[in-house]
Structure formats: C-alpha cells, structure tokens
Amino acid sequence: MEDKTQTDFFEDSLKKFSDFIKISFKDLIRLTHNEKKVFLDLYYNRVTELNKMQSILKNIRNRGDNILILGHAGTGKSSFMYKVFFEIGNLPDYNLYPLIVDFRDGNKFHLYKHFIEKMEKYFSDINCPIPKLITNNETNFKENISLLRTHLANIDEKCFTKHLIILLDDFDYLDEDDLFDVLEDFQGFGIHRHATLVLSARPALYTAIKEYDNRLIKTFTREIHKIKLVRLDINKLISRRLAGIIIENKSKSWFKKITHKESDYIRLLKKMGISEINDIENITIPFTGLYLNFISNITNHNNREIFDIVHDSLIYVRKNFEILESISEKNEDGETHSRKNITKEQTLELFYDNDDSLFRIININKNINKKGNSLLFNLLEGVKLYKELNRTFTEQMNFLGHKEKEIIWGIKKLKLNNLISPTKIVPNRYEERIDLYPEFSITDKGDYYLTNICYWEEYINRCGHFGVSIHNNLIV
Amino acid sequence: MKKLSITTTFELEVNEICELFLMNNKNCIKIIEILISLRYKNPISYNKIGYIVVKNAFVKLFPIHKNNRKNTSYFKISKRQIKYNKDNCELIIKPISLLKLNTYGLENYFE
Numbered sequence: 001m002e003d004k005t006q007t008d009f010f011e012d013s014l015k016k017f018s019d020f021i022k023i024s025f026k027d028l029i030r031l032t033h034n035e036k037k038v039f040l041d042l043y044y045n046r047v048t049e050l051n052k053m054q055s056i057l058k059n060i061r062n063r064g065d066n067i068l069i070l071g072h073a074g075t076g077k078s079s080f081m082y083k084v085f086f087e088i089g090n091l092p093d094y095n096l097y098p099l100i101v102d103f104r105d106g107n108k109f110h111l112y113k114h115f116i117e118k119m120e121k122y123f124s125d126i127n128c129p130i131p132k133l134i135t136n137n138e139t140n141f142k143e144n145i146s147l148l149r150t151h152l153a154n155i156d157e158k159c160f161t162k163h164l165i166i167l168l169d170d171f172d173y174l175d176e177d178d179l180f181d182v183l184e185d186f187q188g189f190g191i192h193r194h195a196t197l198v199l200s201a202r203p204a205l206y207t208a209i210k211e212y213d214n215r216l217i218k219t220f221t222r223e224i225h226k227i228k229l230v231r232l233d234i235n236k237l238i239s240r241r242l243a244g245i246i247i248e249n250k251s252k253s254w255f256k257k258i259t260h261k262e263s264d265y266i267r268l269l270k271k272m273g274i275s276e277i278n279d280i281e282n283i284t285i286p287f288t289g290l291y292l293n294f295i296s297n298i299t300n301h302n303n304r305e306i307f308d309i310v311h312d313s314l315i316y317v318r319k320n321f322e323i324l325e326s327i328s329e330k331n332e333d334g335e336t337h338s339r340k341n342i343t344k345e346q347t348l349e350l351f352y353d354n355d356d357s358l359f360r361i362i363n364i365n366k367n368i369n370k371k372g373n374s375l376l377f378n379l380l381e382g383v384k385l386y387k388e389l390n391r392t393f394t395e396q397m398n399f400l401g402h403k404e405k406e407i408i409w410g411i412k413k414l415k416l417n418n419l420i421s422p423t424k425i426v427p428n429r430y431e432e433r434i435d436l437y438p439e440f441s442i443t444d445k446g447d448y449y450l451t452n453i454c455y456w457e458e459y460i461n462r463c464g465h466f467g468v469s470i471h472n473n474l475i476v
Numbered sequence: 477m478k479k480l481s482i483t484t485t486f487e488l489e490v491n492e493i494c495e496l497f498l499m500n501n502k503n504c505i506k507i508i509e510i511l512i513s514l515r516y517k518n519p520i521s522y523n524k525i526g527y528i529v530v531k532n533a534f535v536k537l538f539p540i541h542k543n544n545r546k547n548t549s550y551f552k553i554s555k556r557q558i559k560y561n562k563d564n565c566e567l568i569i570k571p572i573s574l575l576k577l578n579t580y581g582l583e584n585y586f587e
Binding site: 142146149150152153154184188189192211214215217218 | 485488489515516517518519520521523567568569570574576578579581
C-alpha cells in the first residue's frame with residue numbers, strides 16, 4: 001500500500017518535479033518575498049525558542065536588556081529573526097516597536113541608510129520627530145548616526161510609548177575590518193533603557209566579540225539574554241518543508257502566491273491521504289536512516305546545503321524508483337515504512353562523478369607527496385589533534401613529508417570547503433594582541449570525511465588511498 | 477601587588493581619548509575636550525556626567541604634579557603613563573591600531 005502511494009507521488013514528469021522541489025527548498029525569506037502572512041504560515045518548529053523569546057520580550061520594557069541569538073551557519077537564525085519581527089506585531093499589549101537591519105545585500109552603506117530611515121520613522125511615530133538630519137550619502141552617514149543617538153538620549157521619558165527593538169541580522173558576512181566599527185555604532189543604541197538590540201551571531205563572531213573589548217562584551221555577550229538555536233531534526237525538516245508547500249486549501253494557496261501558478265499537487269496529496277496541515281508529519285521520505293545521517297554530517301547541518309543534497313537525491317530516487325532496493329524501517333512511533341536504499345556507490349555516482357549536482361563531494365586525496373601521503377587528509381588529522389597550528393603541528397607535517405608552503409595552501413583550501421573553521425574572527429589590523437598561532441577546529445563535515453568517507457572502498461577506487469595516518473607516526 | 481589604574485569602562489574611554497590626542501601630537505588636554513568627545517560617542521550614558529567626574533577620573537589616570545594644581549585648565553598627558561595604565565588594566569582593551577578619530581567626533585579637530 002505504502003509503495004503504491006509513493007509511486008503515485010513520483011509519477012509526474014521529472015522536470016516539473018525538480019522545479020517543485022527547488023521552490024520548496026528555497027530560502028524561506030526569499031521565497032515569501034517578505035509577505036508576512038505567507039511567511040508565518042510556512043514557518044515551523046522552534047516553538048521552545050519562540051516561547052523563551054516571548055517571555056523575554058514580555059519583561060523587557062523599561063529595562064533595555066539586549067538579546068543574543070546564537071547558532072551555527074544555516075541553522076535558521078535569519079528566519080527566526082524574521083519570525084520574531086513579524087510575531088511582535090501580534091503582541092499589541094507588549095508595546096514594542098521592532099525594526100530589522102540586515103546585511104543581506106552586502107553593502108555597508110545600504111545597511112546604515114535603511115537603519116537611519118527606519119529610526120526617523122520611529123521618532124515620528126512616537127511624536128518626537130528628529131529635526132536636523134542631513135541627506136544621506138556615503139560620507140556623512142556617521143554624522144547622522146551620531147545625531148540619532150543624541151536625539152534618543154535627549155527625548156523626554158514620557159515620549160517612549162513604545163519600546164524600540166533593533167534586530168541585527170547577517171552581521172557574520174561583514175568584512176573583518178568593518179565588523180567592530182559597525183558593532184560599536186549600534187552599541188550606542190543598545191545602552192538605552194528604552195531600546196533593545198537583538199544580534200544574531202555564529203559561534204566564531206561570538207568568540208571574537210568576547211575577546212575584543214570590554215565595552216562590546218558588556219553589551220553583546222555578557223549582560224544579555226542568550227537564545228541558542230539547536231540543529232533541527234533532519235527528517236522533520238525535509239518532510240515539513242515539502243508538505244508545507246504542497247498542502248493547500250482554498251484559504252491558503254501558498255503555491256499560487258509564490259509562483260503565480262495553479263498547483264497540481266493537491267491531487268497528488270489527496271492520493272497520499274493528506275488533506276489537513278496537521279497531517280504534515282505523515283509524509284514519508286524515501287531515505288533510510290543511514291542516508292539521513294550521511295546528509296546531516298556531510299552538510300555540517302547547514303539547512304541550505306541539506307536542501308541542495310535532498311533535491312538531487314529525491315530526483316535520483318524518482319528517476320530510479322524501480323531499480324532501487326526497498327528496505328522497510330520502523331519510525332519513532334513504531335510504524336513500518338518502506339524506504340529506498342541508496343548505496344555508497346550510487347551516492348558517489350550522484351555527488352562525485354556528476355557535474356550537474358548542486359552538492360559535490362570533494363577529492364581529499366588529490367595532493368599526494370613523494371612519501372605517498374595525502375596533504376589534506378593529514379592536515380585534517382593534525383587540526384583535529386592539535387587545534388592550534390603551532391610548531392609541533394608543523395614538525396609533525398614535515399615528518400610526514402609536507403612542506404610549509406603546502407601546509408599554508410592546504411589550510412586555506414580546507415577552510416574554503418568548510419572542513420575546518422577558525423575558532424574566532426581576527427581583524428586584519430589586529431596586530432598587537434594577535435595570538436601567536438592561529439586556532440582551528442574540525443567541523444562535522446571534516447570529521448565525516450576523516451572517519452568515514454576516506455575509508456569507503458568506492459571512494460578509494462576513485463580518489464586513491466590517503467597514505468599514512470598521523471596516529472601511526474606521532475613524534476613523541 | 478600590582479597597582480591597578482583602569483578599573484571601569486569609563487576610565488578606559490578617558491584613557492583612549494588621551495591616547496588619540498597624543499597620537500596627534502598634543503600633550504596637553506582640556507577636560508571639556510574629553511567631555512565633548514565622550515558625549516559624542518555615547519550621549520546616552522554620558523549626557524548627565526559633569527566636569528568634576530571626568531576630572532577626578534583623569535587625575536587618577538595621570539597623577540602628574542601639574543595636574544594636581546588648583547588653577548590649571550590644561551592638563552598634561554604622557555606616553556609613559558598611558559602605557560602604564562594599559563599594562564596594569566585588567567579589562568580587555570581594543571588595540572591602538574583600531575582607534576579611530578571619528579568615533580569620538582574628532583576627525584575635524586586636528587586639521
């Protein structure tokens with residue numbers, strides 16, 4: 001019975017299927033084009049975090065505590081920020097005034113310009129308009145920021161009918177040189193009793209602020225409320241995102257709103273026995289548990305990459321539905337579902353040999369030295385073992401036959417592919433107190449390559465053997 | 477025991493402004509200049525702070541004989557004292573190379 005419904009699900013043409021999945025897995029903010037209603041309908045999970053945020057916001061008035069939202073790349077920080085931004089509108093009793101400042105388009109001037117305009121609107125909304133603001137251009141926006149700060153400081157207490165909430169998003173993408181300047185500019189607002197800063201940050205940015213200057217530490221990392229966004233369960237993530245778009249009824253036609261086309265999927269969905277939004281979790285994904293584990297590790301739990309890899313895999317399953325071996329697995333509730341087993345060989349065919357795939361598995365054993373050892377593999381091991389790229393690390397690499405120039409190149413390459421990540425951001429001009437040796441930590445993705453993929457026979461056949469492992473050749 | 481010089485972020489700011497003045501070849505400073513710079517950078521915290529508070533903090537950071545005199549309007553700052561203050565500070569300080577004149581509104585002051 002299960003197989004039959006799944007066959008129905010995959011019966012449409014391949015291209016249509018691909019387009020549909022692409023739309024389903026798009027970035028939620030871009031997908032909904034800032035349309036509040038559609039966004040709120042499609043947003044899911046994070047109930048615990050939202051409740052925590054709501055309880056903080058309830059008591060925040062007249063206290064001005066700042067909030068930090070912490071999470072790894074692709075855990076959904078931006079979506080969470082937008083959710084909070086839209087949700088505040090539904091809480092009229094709290095008397096809050098949210099404004100969002102994001103670095104999405106990558107232009108520092110735009111960031112300031114939008115912020116100044118929004119603040120101007122805030123002041124006029126609370127009946128205290130700011131009188132002498134200069135027209136914004138790329139040289140004088142700092143003066144305007146200073147004028148805004150002074151105006152905020154001089155406003156009478158009685159005028160603050162609404163508590164200001166400034167949401168700072170995507171600051172991880174700021175240049176290392178500009179980062180602390182921008183944060184210092186916004187810090188001036190966070191000190192006010194009637195204003196709250198909400199900053200979203202990755203762990204690297206958090207550590208950088210923590211070790212930078214006591215004034216910034218106080219505002220952004222010490223005397224704050226912290227909300228940590230944990231990684232979502234991949235199974236729920238995929239099924240709910242797919243179903244969220246598919247499920248439509250007369251009042252909520254998301255697919256039509258997003259694509260301006262009528263959707264064919266209601267018919268398919270009815271065949272699967274789903275007509276209500278509460279049935280979302282009943283959708284079965286044709287991947288085995290092991291394959292889902294592979295997806296979550298190889299992508300570093302990054303939602304954007306997860307969606308890429310799932311897109312390719314779903315199309316692969318759709319294409320080879322008859323050929324693939326079926327396995328029945330039990331889910332959390334004890335119900336048995338049939339899944340399609342994608343083998344290691346097929347995975348590599350899909351993501352290593354295939355140039356068209358959105359996600360690629362890289363060749364770690366490409367650079368082999370004279371001794372027959374793989375540079376990137378040994379560097380990954382070294383970073384996992386030593387964390388700090390100190391003298392012992394370099395000596396160990398030299399012992400395995402890697403030269404210093406190669407090590408510098410290799411570290412850059414690993415960083416680029418997200419196999420290792422720096423433990424903190426260090427600005428270029430940060431000469432005096434710079435640590436003697438740079439520190440890195442291995443990511444889940446790097447660890448998966450190191451402990452899993454490099455030992456796959458299929459991978460060795462394609463990329464060659466890594467040579468000698470560091471553990472058998474440690475300098476004592 | 478180490479003698480602490482900078483203990484609060486307010487004193488950190490005062491020391492930083494003095495450092496900016498010294499970097500721009502001025503070894504004398506008026507208290508009002510510090511006050512204006514502080515208010516430019518952070519009006520929300522420092523709008524209600526007066527002359528005496530800043531003067532007391534300054535004299536603590538620069539205990540030079542000239543600064544303790546009764547009728548003086550120009551106070552002396554020295555490179556050595558700034559270095560001493562920073563060495564004995566237990567707070568985390570931003571490095572000199574990241575100090576900027578425009579954060580304190582001083583970019584036109586030294587022209």
